[in-house]
Amino acid sequence: MPSRLIRKLEAFVPLTEAEKTLVSDVERNVRTVAPKTDLITEGDSPENVLLIVEGFACRYKITSEGQRQIMAYLVPGDFCDLHIFILKEMDHSISTLSACKVVEIPRKRVLEMLKTPALATALWSATLVDEATLREWLVNIGTREAPQRIGHLLCELLLRLHVVGLVSEGRFELPITQAEIADTMGLSAIHANRSIQVLREADLITLARGHVVILDFKRLAAFSGFNPNYLHLRNQAEAGIGAIPQNAAISF
Amino acid sequence: MPSRLIRKLEAFVPLTEAEKTLVSDVERNVRTVAPKTDLITEGDSPENVLLIVEGFACRYKITSEGQRQIMAYLVPGDFCDLHIFILKEMDHSISTLSACKVVEIPRKRVLEMLKTPALATALWSATLVDEATLREWLVNIGTREAPQRIGHLLCELLLRLHVVGLVSEGRFELPITQAEIADTMGLSAIHANRSIQVLREADLITLARGHVVILDFKRLAAFSGFNPNYLHLRNQAEAGIGAIPQNAAISF
DNA sequence: CGGTAAGTTGACACTAATCAACTTTCGTGG
DNA sequence: CCACGAAAGTTGATTAGTGTCAACTTACCG
Structure with a gap:
């Protein structure tokens, strides 16, 4: 493996x-x-x-x-x-x-x-994607409101973790606290908490005990203005909004 | 030259x-x-x-x-x-x-x-500093309030432009509109305008017709939480807060 | 000189931060 | 294994920061 x-x-x-x-x-x-x-x-x-x-x-x-x-x-x-x-x-x-x-x-x-050429390309690609991700975070914090910011982050994590086999049925481990999410998104912990509740009440996600479920990726992506192009995944189709069939197809 | x-x-x-x-x-x-x-x-x-x-x-x-x-x-x-x-x-x-x-x-x-080795090092350094700058912008937008954000940006520009000889007596050309500053800092144009007024009223800067004067770099840096380490300038002493004598010394 | 873009001002609405209190969850030691 | 304390999460009330709308002034350019 x-x-x-x-x-x-x-x-x-x-x-x-x-x-x-x-x-x-x-x-x-x-x-x-x-x-x-x-x-x-x-x-x-x-x-x-x-x-x-x-x-x-x-x-x-x-x-x-x-x-x-x-x-x-x-x-x-x-x-x-x-x-x-x-x-x-x-x-x-x-x-x-x-x-x-x-x-x-x-x-x-x-x-x-x-x-070794292919490896060099792959390693540099990974580095460039890290930088592109950083730019996207700036866009996220600079232009979006709190619930959208957090939604965007969760969409990104879904795809990144999916690539390395850590997602199953839209579900993944996120072993961090809400205070850490707040420090990531430029929010207070309390506002982060309330924003997460907004996502929950819209039936977009589940988040508890370090465990996330994306209930409807397509809707969450639309809600958050998420466009995966900056992750430069080879299989853009798979990564595309709406191209991930709900639940089952995202597992292996 | x-x-x-x-x-x-x-x-x-x-x-x-x-x-x-x-x-x-x-x-x-x-x-x-x-x-x-x-x-x-x-x-x-x-x-x-x-x-x-x-x-x-x-x-x-x-x-x-x-x-x-x-x-x-x-x-x-x-x-x-x-x-x-x-x-x-x-x-x-x-x-x-x-x-x-x-x-x-x-x-x-x-x-x-x-x-060529030294050139490669210099070019990669420049690239790494660009990335470090991007990180610092994220910190700036994520943690600071509007006037501090803009102050931080102006401190950074002062040093970056100084390196390439485009600063004289704390004064440089900034040929952009307030709307563009707003889109840089994740603010509305109106709030950017009011934040600039705060900096002006504190006698920290002058800004008009694409022309900036940093009236007191040390105070502006302190006000904005600016630390130049992320620019990785060789002459850190020169770049350091308070190490740039006001006005005269920053020219050539 | 006139038209347009840029900058400025005031009023108001909304988003987000803060403070305080409280509940739930988690990890540890008895 | 339960009990305890601490950390994490939640809620409400209030305040501060920021966005929006509209009107207006100033600067710029042909």
């Missing part, structure tokens, strides 16, 4: 067996990290690239006024910047949200992977 | 004469583009990298609800994504704000530049 990372990379470009082996080799030496633990802290000069194998992590920053803004979620198969070692010093932190399994990939190994 | 791009790259890494020549060679064939004209439109599959030589451009997206969100400013010396050709299709547009002079750099030339 292919790893989460391989699944994700193959959503961009098909890989040869040799390339998949190269990736698998890198995914050894998994380390378990407790929830809410910094993996990289602002000011660090990391030498390695970090890969999330299991669990949820996030990029975040604390402002001088003490507010936290989460800028990205890292889900299984995601890694932090490939060229992280070019800049002297991290300008933000990366922390686990839930308990995580992570791998430190030595710089050498990364450069090795970037030498 | 070095080009804006060379000035910017040398803010990251010193370049040899040969490298500077390589960059200069690329900056020929300048094309003039009218204000408010798309350089790249969502859905395009661009073959070339775009470099801004003069004027202001921006990345933007229009949501399904018809709202525009500006996600980045491109100022002289800035280019769009180096690996823009890896993904099949643009997920956002790039448009001029003012009249611009731009260069299309053929893919080949880019790869050529990336082969």
Whole structure:
């Protein structure tokens, strides 16, 4: 069974067996990290690239006024910047949200992977999609109201987690608190709570105990103005709004 | 006199004469583009990298609800994504704000530049800083109130334009409308207008007819929670809050 | 000089933040 | 295994921040 990372990379470009082996080799030496633990802290000069194998992590920053803004979620198969070692010093932190399994990939190994053409394309694609996702988050926070923002986030997570095989019948684990959703969406925890209730009352989602069910993806996407093009999935048809048959078809 | 791009790259890494020549060679064939004209439109599959030589451009997206969100400013010396050709299709547009002079750099030339080590480091640094800037914008919109957001933007522009020699005595050209500032900051044009008035009344800035004066950078930075670390300028001391002596010292 | 775009002002409605109290869930130790 | 305390989630009331509409002034351009 292919790893989460391989699944994700193959959503961009098909890989040869040799390339998949190269990736698998890198995914050894998994380390378990407790929830809410910094993996990289602002000011660090990391030498390695970090890969999330299991669990949820996030990029975040604390402002001088003490507010936290989460800028990205890292889900299984995601890694932090490939060229992280070019800049002297991290300008933000990366922390686990839930308990995580992570791998430190030595710089050498990364450069090795970037030498094989298809793998390089796949890895750069993943990096470009991370950036596109960041842009989409800016659009989300900049233009949409609270319930739509959260709906948009859930649509995105559905597709991202689906690619790596973590969705079944529109259902996935989201092991984070409402306060963390609030810090992601630029909202107060209370307003996030009320916005989630709006989504629930419209029968768009279920969300409780770290467990999400998207009850009607098509309607949620329409409600939230979600367009998946920024995720650049190879099978755009599958990813397209309305192209995911409800429930059953999204499982494997 | 070095080009804006060379000035910017040398803010990251010193370049040899040969490298500077390589960059200069690329900056020929300048094309003039009218204000408010798309350089790249969502859905395009661009073959070339775009470099801004003069004027202001921006990345933007229009949501399904018809709202525009500006996600980045491109100022002289800035280019769009180096690996823009890896993904099949643009997920956002790039448009001029003012009249611009731009260069299309053929893919080949880019790869050529990336082969010389120091230049590669400088170009990747610039790309990483663009991404860091995008993250900082997310923090800005996600956590700060309107006047602080705009103040933060002006602090950033002061430093970015200073690097490429477009600031003199805390004064620079900002050839964009308040409506565009609003679309950048996720605000209505009217609220942007009132927020600018707050900054004016606090004697922090002057802003009129596309012309900005930062009257007190230190105070504006403190007011806005601005920390320049994400710009990763080599001379952090010079960029640091309070380290820019008022007025005179910021000119050349 | 006139027309249009940009900037400004006031009134009002709505979205979101804050504060406080309370309930439910979860993890831990007895 | 239950009991406890802490964390997470929920609710209501109030305030602050921001958007919208309309009218008006100022600046810009042919």
